[in-house]
Structures are given as C-alpha cells and as structure tokens.
Amino acid sequence: MDLVKKVRDDTELAKDEGELALERVRRFLGAFSDTEVLLKVTLEEGLAAVQATRGTISLIDHRTGRLIMRYAAGSGWTDEKKAIPLRITKEPQGSISGYVALTGQPYIARDVTQDPHYYPLFTDTRSELAVPLIGRGGKVIGVLNAEKEKPDAFNEQDARVLMAVASLAAVALTLSVYKERQRALIDLGKDLSAATDVEAVLERVVETAAEVLDADDCSLFLLDETIGRLVLKASRGALREQVGQATYRMGEGLTGWVAMTGQPLRLNGVQDDPRWKGLYTEIRPEEISAFLAAPIKGGKGVLGVLRVIRKRPVTEHALENLFDEEDERLLTLLASQVGAALEREAMQDRLFNAEHFAAIGELAARGAHMLGNKVFAIKGALKELKKHAVESQESERLFRAINRSIYETELLLQELRDFVKATHLTLKPVCLDELINDVAEEQARRLSTVRFQLTLPQEKVWVKGDESKLRSVLEELIENSRQFLPEDGEIRLLLEADRQPGQGQKARIIVEDNGPGVPEDVKDRIFEPFFTSRSKGIGLGLATVKGIVDAHGGTIEERGVPGKGARFIITLPLHSESKEVKEGKS
Amino acid sequence: MGRILVVDDEELAREAIERSLTEGGHIVDLAGSAREAIEKIRSVPIPYDVVITDMVMEKEDSGLDVLKEALLRDVLTEVIVLTAYGSVANAVESLRRGAFDYVEKNIPGVDVYELLTLKVERAMEHRLESLSLLRRWQGLISQTPAPQPSDTE
Numbered sequence: 001m002d003l004v005k006k007v008r009d010d011t012e013l014a015k016d017e018g019e020l021a022l023e024r025v026r027r028f029l030g031a032f033s034d035t036e037v038l039l040k041v042t043l044e045e046g047l048a049a050v051q052a053t054r055g056t057i058s059l060i061d062h063r064t065g066r067l068i069m070r071y072a073a074g075s076g077w078t079d080e081k082k083a084i085p086l087r088i089t090k091e092p093q094g095s096i097s098g099y100v101a102l103t104g105q106p107y108i109a110r111d112v113t114q115d116p117h118y119y120p121l122f123t124d125t126r127s128e129l130a131v132p133l134i135g136r137g138g139k140v141i142g143v144l145n146a147e148k149e150k151p152d153a154f155n156e157q158d159a160r161v162l163m164a165v166a167s168l169a170a171v172a173l174t175l176s177v178y179k180e181r182q183r184a185l186i187d188l189g190k191d192l193s194a195a196t197d198v199e200a201v202l203e204r205v206v207e208t209a210a211e212v213l214d215a216d217d218c219s220l221f222l223l224d225e226t227i228g229r230l231v232l233k234a235s236r237g238a239l240r241e242q243v244g245q246a247t248y249r250m251g252e253g254l255t256g257w258v259a260m261t262g263q264p265l266r267l268n269g270v271q272d273d274p275r276w277k278g279l280y281t282e283i284r285p286e287e288i289s290a291f292l293a294a295p296i297k298g299g300k301g302v303l304g305v306l307r308v309i310r311k312r313p314v315t316e317h318a319l320e321n322l323f324d325e326e327d328e329r330l331l332t333l334l335a336s337q338v339g340a341a342l343e344r345e346a347m348q349d350r351l352f353n354a355e356h357f358a359a360i361g362e363l364a365a366r367g368a369h370m371l372g373n374k375v376f377a378i379k380g381a382l383k384e385l386k387k388h389a390v391e392s393q394e395s396e397r398l399f400r401a402i403n404r405s406i407y408e409t410e411l412l413l414q415e416l417r418d419f420v421k422a423t424h425l426t427l428k429p430v431c432l433d434e435l436i437n438d439v440a441e442e443q444a445r446r447l448s449t450v451r452f453q454l455t456l457p458q459e460k461v462w463v464k465g466d467e468s469k470l471r472s473v474l475e476e477l478i479e480n481s482r483q484f485l486p487e488d489g490e491i492r493l494l495l496e497a498d499r500q501p502g503q504g505q506k507a508r509i510i511v512e513d514n515g516p517g518v519p520e521d522v523k524d525r526i527f528e529p530f531f532t533s534r535s536k537g538i539g540l541g542l543a544t545v546k547g548i549v550d551a552h553g554g555t556i557e558e559r560g561v562p563g564k565g566a567r568f569i570i571t572l573p574l575h576s577e578s579k580e581v582k583e584g585k586s
Numbered sequence: 587m588g589r590i591l592v593v594d595d596e597e598l599a600r601e602a603i604e605r606s607l608t609e610g611g612h613i614v615d616l617a618g619s620a621r622e623a624i625e626k627i628r629s630v631p632i633p634y635d636v637v638i639t640d641m642v643m644e645k646e647d648s649g650l651d652v653l654k655e656a657l658l659r660d661v662l663t664e665v666i667v668l669t670a671y672g673s674v675a676n677a678v679e680s681l682r683r684g685a686f687d688y689v690e691k692n693i694p695g696v697d698v699y700e701l702l703t704l705k706v707e708r709a710m711e712h713r714l715e716s717l718s719l720l721r722r723w724q725g726l727i728s729q730t731p732a733p734q735p736s737d738t739e
Contacts, residue, residue, distance in 0.1 A: 365671070369642060372670030373596050376691035380602020380699055410694035417671045424674075 035176050042169035043071045043144065049165060050129060050158040052146030054122070057169075058086065058097055059133075059142035062214070062321040065313030067101055067143060074147070081121055095119035097143040100130040104140045106159040107131075110152045122147070129154035131162045133170040137324050141170060181330055184212045188334070192341035201341070202234040205306070209334050210236055213292070213327050215308035217282035220338070221248065221255055222296070222304035226557045226569045228498055228508065230259055230305060232280065239282050246280040250500055253277035258293045258305045260500060266328050267291040269312075287311050292323040294335040298343040306335045357547055360529050361420045364540075368416040375409055382406070412538050418472070419529065419540040422547030425466040429575050432461040432470075432507055433495055439474045440493055447482055455494040461507045462575040469548045474511070476541050477568050481513040484566070490514045497574060505574040506554075512567040517560045526558060587611045588635035588710045593623040593652055594668065595643045599691075603638060606699040607706060620648035624655045633660035636709045638702065641669045641688075647676050650683065657684055662716045664709035666702070686712060 043057040054074025058067040066085040086095040088102050099117040100107050109115040109128040118128065130145035144166045146154070188208045191201055202220050210218035219235040224247075232239060232246035239246060251260040257275045258265050270276045270291045278285050293307035308331060310321045323331075382402060389395045433456045444452045463470075474493075481491050494510040518526060525531045527546040532539030549556040553573050560567035590612050594600045597618070604614045615634070617623035620643050627634065637656045641649035649667045656663045664686040669677050677688040686709045691698055 368671040372692045373599065373640075376670060376698065377596045377598035377602065379697075380605075381598050383697070383699060384602065384605055407695050410692045413671060413692055414694060420671075421674070 035173065038169060038172050038176070039070050042165060043073050046144050046162050046165040047073055047146050049161050050146050050154060052129070052148050052153075054125065054148075055144070055146040056097070057133075057142065057144050058101075060088065060101055060140065061085075062313055063216070063311060065321075067095075067097055070142075076122055076124075084121070086119065090117070092116045093119050096128050096130045097145050100132050100143050100145075101140050104132045104134065104138075106163055108154050108156075108159055110154075124149050126151040127153040129158055129162060131159065131166045133166050133173065135170050135174050136326060139324075141173060144169070181212045184208050185330075185333065185337070189337055192337055193344075198342075198345060199233070202338075205334065205338055206234040206236055209306060209308055209331065212334075213308050213323070213331060214310070215292075216311040218306070218308045219280075219282060220296075220304065220306050221246075221259070222342070223250075223259060223302060225506065225555055225571055226508075226559065228506070230255060233304070235282065237282050239280055242280060248279065250498075253279055254291060255293060255305050255307060258295050258307070259302045262295045262297065262302050264294040264328050264332050265291070266323050268322050282309055283311060289313070290322040292327055292331055294328070294331040296335045296339045296342070298339050298346075303339055303342050306331060306338065357423070357529075357550075361423070361547075364416045364529075365420040368413050368420065371409070372413050375406060375413070379406055415537055415540045415544070419544040419547065422469070422544045423551040425469060425548075425551050427464050427466060429462050430465045430467045430470060432463055432509065432572075433457065434460075435467065435470060436474065436493055436495055436509065439471055439478070443475065443478050443491075447478075449487070449489065450482060450485060451488075451490040453490060453492040455492070457496055459497070461495060461497045463507050463552070463572045464575040465552050465572065466548070470552075473545045473548050473570070474509075476545050477511040480541060481511065481515060481566060484515040485513060486515065488514075499574070505576070506571045507574055509570040509572070510567065511570075512560065512565055514565045517562040517565050517567075518558050519562050523558055527556070587613075588706065588713075589613045589615070589632065590636045590638065590706065591615045591617060591623060591626060591630075591634045591656075593617045593620065593637065593639035593643070593649075595619055595640060599640075602699060603702060606703050610703050610706070612706065620644055620651050623652045627652070627655045627659050633663055635713055636664045636666065636686075636706055638666045638668065638706070641667055641676055641680070647679075650676065650680055653680055653683060653685055662713055662720065664713050666705055666709060668702075 039057050039059075043055060046057075047053075047055045052074075054072075054076065056069050056072045058069045060066075061068045064085065065088060067088060068085060069082050072082050086098045086101075088094075088098050090099055090102055094117060096107055096109055096112075096115065096117045096119070098119075107117075107128075107130045109118060112118040112120075112125055112128055115128075125147045126149055128145060128147045130143055132140045133142035133144060135141040144162060146158075146162060148154070188205065191204055206218045206220050209215065217235065217237045217239070219239055220233050221230040222233045223229070224231045227247075229247040229249055232243050235243060248256040248259070250256055254265055254267070254270065254273065254275050254277075267273055268290060270288050271278075271285050276285075281288065288309050289312035290310040291307070292309075293305055295302045296304040296306055308323070310323065313321050382399070386399055389399070437454065437456065440452050440454050444450070478491055482489070485491070491511070491513045494512075496508050498506045498508065522531075522533070527542050529543040530539040531543070532541075546556050549570055549572070554571050556568060556570045558566060558568055587610070590607055592600055592603045592607070592614055593616075594603070595618055600616050600618065604616060607614050615626060615630070617626055620639075623637070623639060627637070634656065637652060639649045639652040641647065643649070645651075653665045653667065656665050665680070665684070667677055667680045667685050667688040668691055669688060670691040680688055687705055689698065689702055689705060693701075
C-alpha cells in the first residue's frame with residue numbers, strides 16, 4: 001500500500017493539498033473498521049515507510065499498567081517474546097516502548113547497545129524508533145516501534161513519518177471505541193424498550209456500562225420512594241450479593257449526593273472526598289482509582305444512580321486511569337435511557353392498574369346497586385311479615401337472624417360502594433399530623449385493648465387530599481391490624497416528611513403493628529380486590545385503601561417482616577402551598 | 587293527610603313504602619316506572635303533595651325525569667329521591683334541581699322505611715309552609731293594581 005508514502009509526501013510537500021490529504025485519511029480510516037486489521041496494517045505500513053526490518057504495535061492495558069504487544073512483524077519472533085508485557089517506566093532496561101508510553105514523545109535510539117532504556121529482546125537489533133499512539137484527550141493508548149540491524153538507521157524525518165502513521169491508527173482506534181459505544185447504546189436501547197423483566201435489563205445495563213466505559217465494576221441503585229432510600233438493584237462483582245439490601249439515604253455518600261443533587265460526579269480516587277462514606281464498595285476503597293456516577297432521571301425527579309469505578313493500575317509509576325468528560329457524557333446518556341425505560345414501565349403499570357380498577361369498580365357499582373334494591377325490598381317485606389307472624393321464641397330468633405344477615409349484607413354493600421368511590425376525591429389541603437392524631441385518639445377510645453403509639457414531626461405536614469377518604473384509609477389499616485393483633489397488641493403510627501428540594505417532596509405515613517405480619521407469599525396480593533384472609537368482609541378493604549392512595553398520586557406498600565408484624569408505608573405528595581394555607585387559616 | 591306517589595321498579599319495595607305511608611294516614615298511588623309515573627303526574631286531577639321516586643329505573647337518571655315532571659305540574663310538589671348505592675352525583679344533581687331530599691335505601695342497621703316516613707312528614711310540612719306563603723303573596727298581589735305574572739323558572 002503506497003498510501004502511506006503519499007502521506008509522507010503530503011507531510012513533506014504540500015500544505016495546500018490539505019483537502020486531498022484529508023480525503024485520503026478518510027479512506028484510510030474507512031478501510032479499517034476492524035481493530036485487529038487496523039493494528040496489523042498500521043504496523044506493516046509503518047515499518048515499510050521507515051524501511052525497518054522488525055517492529056511491534058502495543059496497546060496499554062490500564063488495568064495492569066503494562067504495554068501489551070498486539071502485533072509483531074519481522075523475523076525472530078517467538079510466542080514467548082511476544083507475550084512479554086512491558087512495564088511503563090523510565091527505569092533502565094524497562095524498554096524503549098515503555099519509556100515512550102510514559103513520556104508520550106517519539107524516541108530514537110541510534111545505537112541500542114548504548115541506550116539505557118533498551119530491553120534486549122534481540123541480539124542483532126542496533127537502532128530503534130518508537131512513537132506513541134495518542135488517543136482522545138492527549139492520552140497515550142499505545143506505542144508503535146521499528147527496529148533495524150544497523151546503527152543510526154532512523155532520523156527525525158522517519159520519526160515524523162512514523163508519528164503520522166501512528167496518529168492515523170490512534171484516530172481510527174478512538175473512532176472504533178466510539179462505534180463500539182454507539183452500538184452498545186443502541187443495543188441497550190432496544191433491550192430497554194422491549195423489556196419485560198426489569199431486573200434482567202438492569203443487569204444488562206450494568207454489564208454494558210462497565211464494558212463500554214472500560215470500568216472494573218458498575219452498580220445501579222434505584223430510589224425506593226416507600227422508604228426514601230436508594231437500593232442496590234444490580235452490580236457485577238463483590239456487591240452482587242447485596243442486591244436488594246445495600247441502601248443509601250438521600251444525600252448519603254457519593255451515590256446519595258448524586259441522587260440528591262441530580263448531578264453527575266467524576267472523581268480521581270474517592271477516599272479524600274469529604275462526601276465519601278465507603279458504605280458499600282465494589283473493591284477495596286484504596287484500590288479505586290476513578291469514580292464516575294450519573295443520576296437516573298425521570299419526569300418527576302431522580303429515580304436512581306448508575307455508577308462505575310476503575311481500579312488503580314498495579315504499577316509503580318503514576319499512570320492515571322481516570323474517567324474523562326466523554327465517559328461522563330456516555331454514562332449520563334446510559335442513565336437517561338434507563339430513566340426513560342423505568343418511567344415507561346411505571347406508566348404502563350399505573351395504566352394497567354387504573355384500568356383494572358375502573359373495570360372492577362364499574363362491576364361493583366352495578367352489582368351493589370342491584371343487590372341494594374333487593375335488600376331494600378326484602379327489608380320492607382320482612383317488616384310486614386313480622387306483623388303477621390305468630391309470636392314465639394322461635395320466630396323471634398329467626399327474625400333476629402334474618403335482620404342480622406340483612407345488616408351484614410348492607411355492610412358488605414357499603415364496602416363495595418366505598419371501593420367504587422375510592423377514586424372520587426374532593427381535594428382540599430389536609431393537615432396530616434392533625435388527622436393522624438385525631439384518628440389515633442378516636443381509635444384508641446374504640447379499641448381499649450390495643451396500645452397506640454404515635455410519632456409525629458415537629459412541623460405541620462400538609463397534603464392536598466380528601467380528608468374523609470384519608471381518614472378511612474387510616475381507619476381501615478388500623479382495623480386491618482386489629483383483626484390480627486394478639487392480646488398485648490400495639491399499633492404504631494408514624495408520620496414524616498421528605499422536604500428535600502428537587503426531589504418529589506413527600507409525606508410518609510407508617511402504620512405498623514406487632515401482629516403476625518403478612519406472609520411473604522401473599523404480600524403481592526393483599527391490595528387486590530376480593531383478596532381476603534379475614535373472616536369478615538369481602539376483601540375490598542385494602543383494595544379501597546390502595547385506590548384512595550393511588551388517586552392521591554401516592555404509593556402504598558406492605559414492608560413488614562412476616563412473624564414480626566405488618567408495616568404499611570404510605571407516601572403522599574406534599575402540598576406545595578402549605579405555607580399559604582397555614583397563614584390563610586390562622 | 588298527604589297524597590303521595592311512590593315510584594320504584596321493585597314491586598316489594600313499592601308495596602313496603604306504600605304500607606308504611608298508609609299506616610301514617612297518607613293516600614298512596616304507585617308507579618312501576620318513570621314512564622308510568624310521568625303519566626300519572628300529568629293526568630291526576632289534583633297534583634301530588636309528595637313524589638317518592640327511585641333514581642335508577644329505565645335509565646341511570648330516571649328519577650330526574652320524574653322530578654322534572656312533578657315540578658312542571660306543581661312547583662310546590664315535594665320530591666324525595668331514593669338511591670341504592672347509585673351515583674351520588676345524580677342524587678346531588680336532583681337536590682340542585684329542586685328535590686326536597688334524597689334517601690339512601692341501604693343504611694346498615696337503619697329502618698329506612700321509618701326514615702322515609704319521617705322525611706315525608708317533613709316534606710308535607712315544608713309544602714304547607716310554601717303553600718301558605720304563596721297564598722299570602724297572592725293576596726298581596728291581588729290587592730296591587732297591575733299584577734305581573736311571575737316566571738317561576
């Protein structure tokens with residue numbers, strides 16, 4: 001290929017032929033989309049251009065901090081010789097390539113026998129020329145070297161020519177990295193949009209991020225709004241075992257900081273950073289050379305954090321293995337893809353639930369209406385029948401039994417009606433701490449055997465909601481607890497508010513007890529309509545509670561430990577104009 | 587005492603309401619549908635004092651049709667709307683359109699027939715008050731030189 005010779009001519013002669021040269025460069029680059037071919041051709045063309053008899057092209061492995069030979073040309077090479085990793089160092093006999101990798105400057109050894117850096121792989125080599133491959137950000141990514149058996153074989157001009165070839169290769173290598181990143185992003189995008197199994201996709205995200213960012217490990221945390229913490233959802237290495245268990249509070253540690261601020265974070269080492277806590281690390285903290293984290297954002301705020309780390313290279317010199325701006329952009333892009341996918345998932349979930357709920361609601365409404373009419377008629381007829389009936393103990397007992405059944409039927413109908421009406425809200429600012437206090441006092445009077453424990457925040461907590469419906473939510477949860485409580489039953493009510501700006505500001509109500517708790521196998525189902533393990537009712541109590549909370553734009557989950565007690569956690573969006581309301585009221 | 591039309595498509599319910607009102611001394615007429623009720627309201631020689639109508643019969647808001655017809659016949663007829671877990675919105679709408687009250691058919695542990703009798707008593711009182719007020723006004727108007735017909739809408 002005489003293209004390189006032309007490049008040589010171009011560098012020697014014509015600056016005004018810039019356009020033509022550029023065109024050649026493009027063709028040259030286009031020809032080698034395959035990295036392996038590119039390296040091989042670069043080496044061969046480089047050697048031909050400077051009339052060398054032997055040479056190598058090596059790339060830096062940032063993990064080990066060594067130069068790894070990728071191709072060798074010329075005679076005398078054995079597999080053993082090819083496999084020798086070269087240290088990146090200026091120490092004597094560390095190798096000329098190793099020295100060039102460190103300095104980033106071309107190097108000519110006119111007589112290797114006199115050269116301090118030469119590493120004697122061959123006895124017949126006399127002169128050597130080595131040039132760096134410089135990638136994006138001026139970072140040395142490898143070394144191209146040429147050798148000859150006669151001394152003083154290379155001059156400055158040869159160095160310039162070899163540099164030109166090396167820089168073409170470096171550009172092509174960088175481009176191929178970009179292409180690889182692009183491909184990974186597109187593949188991941190496809191995965192995310194077709195995702196049915198969220199957990200599997202999150203694992204894929206972690207794998208892809210680590211791969212394209214050349215990171216040693218990657219972890220993904222998602223914000224669990226119910227507990228207000230970031231929970232580890234996927235990781236590659238040591239942290240894998242702690243998936244679902246490792247959590248950060250908002251603002252806690254580097255990861256918590258990223259979630260709280262919604263800003264990416266790029267660090268050179270972590271231990272010196274004041275925000276660093278070292279709660280959960282993929283590798284030993286002192287081994288972490290670089291840290292990069294990006295927030296996973298959704299429409300309403302941060303949904304989680306995606307973070308990658310690189311290990312400090314095991315090498316004696318200060319070769320830095322840091323993330324750059326490009327990496328930061330890439331991770332941010334990956335995180336935003338994840339954010340969009342999660343958002344879509346959540347939306348579909350909500351949509352499905354809402355439709356499901358509405359359909360059941362309509363059925364329930366019609367059923368309740370028809371049954372209600374019949375019960376009304378039966379009551380009327382029964383009243384008349386009683387007048388005509390022969391008075392006896394037995395008829396008296398039967399009438400009582402029928403009345404009792406009618407009463408219970410009407411209660412069931414009421415339960416159905418409440419379920420139907422769960423989503424019909426009349427919104428007003430509601431002071432949650434007052435409401436909870438009120439309900440607790442009332443229920444404590446009603447249920448004298450149950451101990452109530454109340455934890456309220458100092459500040460008032462306002463939400464926009466339907467007060468009577470929110471009241472019935474609390475009453476239903478308390479009633480639900482009571483049904484299962486032991487003799488020394490205790491029900492704890494706790495209210496707290498997340499007022500961190502930037503986040504979805506939330507009120508959190510926790511209703512917990514010391515009853516048997518909700519068995520693991522039914523946890524998913526307790527909010528389904530007509531699911532019940534109580535003797536009374538038709539199983540719409542918790543479905544109604546969920547309907548009401550959902551209609552408020554909130555969430556409800558059961559997070560108790562089976563055997564230790566039930567723990568219902570409700571979140572509701574805080575009312576933003578609460579201050580005005582307070583002032584307006586007083 | 588009062589002349590009352592009871593409208594409900596449930597025969598047993600109709601009869602039971604009739605019984606409890608007859609015991610209270612009222613004269614009760616029955617209709618099994620909104621259509622039948624509207625015919626009776628139009629054709630009865632003297633307008634009913636009180637009309638008790640179910641909300642959901644042929645249609646979701648049949649009760650509103652009955653209400654409208656009753657008020658067209660005599661604006662002082664008192665209408666009580668019954669609902670069995672139907673739409674509260676419709677019940678509220680009936681109040682907005684001039685119904686005297688609405689009563690839920692199924693209140694656990696409550697004898698709604700008794701409740702209905704009480705409501706009818708109150709409706710009768712209300713009607714009598716309205717009537718006497720109207721007569722006083724009519725007396726005043728007849729004494730003034732140029733009477734203007736007033737628009738009840």
